[in-house]
Amino acid sequence: MFHVSFRYIFGIPPLILVLLPVASSDCDIEGKDGKEYQNVLMISIDELDSMIEIDSNCLNNESNFFKKHSCDDNKEPLFLNRAARKMRQFLKMNISEDFNLHLARVSQGTLKLLNCTTKGKGRKPPSLGEAQPTKNLEENKSLKEQKKQNDLCFLKILLQKIKTCWNKILRDAKEH
Amino acid sequence: MTILGTALGMVFYLLQVVSGESGYAQNGDFEDAELDDYSFSCYSQLEVDGPQHLLSCAFEDPDVNSTNLEFEICEGLLEVKCLNFSKLQETYFIKTKKFLLIGDSTICVKLGGKHITCQKLNIVKRVKPEAPFDVKVIYREEANEFVVTFNTSHLQKKYVKDLLHEVVYRLEKNENDWMHVNISSTKLTLLQRKLQPNAMYEIKVRSIPNTNYFEGFWSEWSPSSHFRTPENNSGKMDPVLLIISIVSFFSVALMVILACVLWKKRIKPIVWPSLPDHKKTLEQLCKKPKKNLNVSFNPESFLDCQIHKVDGIQARDEAEAFLQDTFPPQLDDSEKQRLGGGVQGLNWPSQHAVITPKTFGGESPLRCLSGSVTVCDVPVIPSSRPPDCREGGKNGPHVYQGLLLGAGTTNSTLPHLFPFQSGILTLNPAVQGQPLFTSLGSSQEEAYVTMSSFYQNQ
Numbered sequence: 001m002f003h004v005s006f007r008y009i010f011g012i013p014p015l016i017l018v019l020l021p022v023a024s025s026d027c028d029i030e031g032k033d034g035k036e037y038q039n040v041l042m043i044s045i046d047e048l049d050s051m052i053e054i055d056s057n058c059l060n061n062e063s064n065f066f067k068k069h070s071c072d073d074n075k076e077p078l079f080l081n082r083a084a085r086k087m088r089q090f091l092k093m094n095i096s097e098d099f100n101l102h103l104a105r106v107s108q109g110t111l112k113l114l115n116c117t118t119k120g121k122g123r124k125p126p127s128l129g130e131a132q133p134t135k136n137l138e139e140n141k142s143l144k145e146q147k148k149q150n151d152l153c154f155l156k157i158l159l160q161k162i163k164t165c166w167n168k169i170l171r172d173a174k175e176h
Numbered sequence: 177m178t179i180l181g182t183a184l185g186m187v188f189y190l191l192q193v194v195s196g197e198s199g200y201a202q203n204g205d206f207e208d209a210e211l212d213d214y215s216f217s218c219y220s221q222l223e224v225d226g227p228q229h230l231l232s233c234a235f236e237d238p239d240v241n242s243t244n245l246e247f248e249i250c251e252g253l254l255e256v257k258c259l260n261f262s263k264l265q266e267t268y269f270i271k272t273k274k275f276l277l278i279g280d281s282t283i284c285v286k287l288g289g290k291h292i293t294c295q296k297l298n299i300v301k302r303v304k305p306e307a308p309f310d311v312k313v314i315y316r317e318e319a320n321e322f323v324v325t326f327n328t329s330h331l332q333k334k335y336v337k338d339l340l341h342e343v344v345y346r347l348e349k350n351e352n353d354w355m356h357v358n359i360s361s362t363k364l365t366l367l368q369r370k371l372q373p374n375a376m377y378e379i380k381v382r383s384i385p386n387t388n389y390f391e392g393f394w395s396e397w398s399p400s401s402h403f404r405t406p407e408n409n410s411g412k413m414d415p416v417l418l419i420i421s422i423v424s425f426f427s428v429a430l431m432v433i434l435a436c437v438l439w440k441k442r443i444k445p446i447v448w449p450s451l452p453d454h455k456k457t458l459e460q461l462c463k464k465p466k467k468n469l470n471v472s473f474n475p476e477s478f479l480d481c482q483i484h485k486v487d488g489i490q491a492r493d494e495a496e497a498f499l500q501d502t503f504p505p506q507l508d509d510s511e512k513q514r515l516g517g518g519v520q521g522l523n524w525p526s527q528h529a530v531i532t533p534k535t536f537g538g539e540s541p542l543r544c545l546s547g548s549v550t551v552c553d554v555p556v557i558p559s560s561r562p563p564d565c566r567e568g569g570k571n572g573p574h575v576y577q578g579l580l581l582g583a584g585t586t587n588s589t590l591p592h593l594f595p596f597q598s599g600i601l602t603l604n605p606a607v608q609g610q611p612l613f614t615s616l617g618s619s620q621e622e623a624y625v626t627m628s629s630f631y632q633n634q
Binding site: 031035036038039040041043047097098100101104105108109112113 | 255
């Protein structure tokens with residue numbers, strides 16, 4: 001019995017202490033006056049939006065990401081944090097140098113303004129998706145192309161969501 | 177105890193050696209007493225070459241030996257941690273697209289890989305715009321003003337778009353007397369009256385960021401532009417305006433003169449018509465005969481006259497009575513002429529009034545005699561000869577052309593007249609028994625009374 005109490009005393013509290021920072025995210029939004037967003041981030045978001053050329057029906061598709069994460073009240077920093085991290089994945093697409101720079105500016109700039117202290121900072125961002133097992137070259141090409149279109153579609157929606165969330169933050173900051 | 181003391185002594189000695197007092201120099205590698213001032217200043221120019229930005233740094237002390245010195249920027253960059261500067265003479269610069277433009281960056285001076293001095297700065301707070309260019313000055317004569325326009329490359333940029341421009345101008349002979357004007361657009365208007373006439377001016381422009389996010393320094397001055405103000409034209413008028421004003425003046429003067437001259441005769445009667453004066457009106461209607469009016473009862477003198485037939489207007493009885501009394505029997509009854517009353521034109525046209533019945537009659541005063549025609553006009557047309565004028569008196573109707581008999585004539589004169597007229601005076605055979613002079617007497621009397629009353633009233 002003595003060893004059982006030791007397990008509970010010395011086992012569980014440290015576990016709680018370890019898990020607590022992972023579960024919580026402490027983001028302090030800087031730039032609530034909107035200067036950085038309006039003069040820098042918004043320009044890059046618009047540039048990216050103009051660079052992405054896809055079908056208009058793309059916006060109707062809802063990804064699982066958006067079902068899980070949304071810019072709800074009091075959750076704006078968290079959503080922006082997740083969205084900014086997600087954008088990093090698109091750097092691998094190597095569409096163009098300017099595309100990557102604007103993408104990096106939006107992602108890095110958002111994270112810098114959020115000044116979040118989550119433990120998952122250093123984690124490697126998950127990949128966009130695993131490659132399908134290729135059957136032949138032609139199918140591979142078409143699959144890649146389809147995947148690229150899907151990714152760009154997701155990025156376009158993501159950019160719109162980020163813009164909307166920033167506008168919401170600034171509007172709330174003005175009201176308060 | 178001894179060991180302790182020895183240890184302490186060694187410690188102090190080592191401290192003294194390691195500390196490196198100022199001014200200590202062994203092999204001359206280190207500089208003299210004071211450390212060099214490696215302070216530097218930087219400015220940035222965004223989108224200076226397409227999407228690329230420029231960051232330039234230079235030492236504030238021009239005497240610094242920058243042979244082996246390097247500059248490095250870290251933080252505030254995209255995709256990389258640090259970037260090295262390039263060197264151009266005494267200036268260090270870096271041209272890249274990888275500025276984050278959010279947050280601070282750290283710029284360090286390195287010597288041999290070691291950081292000598294570092295400075296934290298925000299690139300967006302040290303923006304130096306590009307100098308404006310293409311300064312033009314256009315004179316607008318109609319508005320008496322100078323329009324200054326210039327161009328800036330920042331109009332097409334994405335980040336630093338809003339600038340504050342400072343326009344300065346001066347008289348060329350006044351070296352340091354600059355006038356300053358701050359504007360946010362690329363157009364400025366200078367009023368001519370605020371400038372000296374017939375003088376040469378110099379003008380130039382520079383810019384500074386004017387946003388709530390981007391801040392920085394004044395740009396370099398634009399190339400100067402020169403313009404000359406026109407001469408003082410206060411006493412000089414536009415030639416067209418001058419001609420128009422002269423013509424208008426003379427027109428008005430002419431109208432005033434004409435108005436004064438024609439006031440009484442033409443203008444006043446129209447503007448202020450006077451009540452008609454009956455006496456004057458009648459006088460105008462019946463003009464006095466000429467002095468040398470040739471009144472003759474010689475029929476031959478009336479050969480050229482238009483003779484109008486006098487048809488039956490008056491009572492037939494009167495006419496017959498009149499004719500019986502006055503005319504000689506040789507007159508044909510069928511040629512009774514109705515005199516007075518109504519005188520009608522014959523086949524030939526008559527334009528003149530002839531004797532009316534009122535003027536004839538037994539007791540009617542024959543006012544219109546030679547030289548004293550006052551009531552009616554007695555035009556004599558010797559040239560217009562009626563076609564039947566020379567024919568016999570009995571053939572065709574002949575009319576006694578309106579020869580009014582003057583006032584004062586008595587009935588006794590009448591027989592004198594008519595015998596002469598026997599050749600001329602004919603009777604209209606168509607008119608028979610019409611009472612010519614039935615109402616002649618009373619109407620003549622009435623007319624006489626009426627007319628005479630005018631003279632009495634006079």
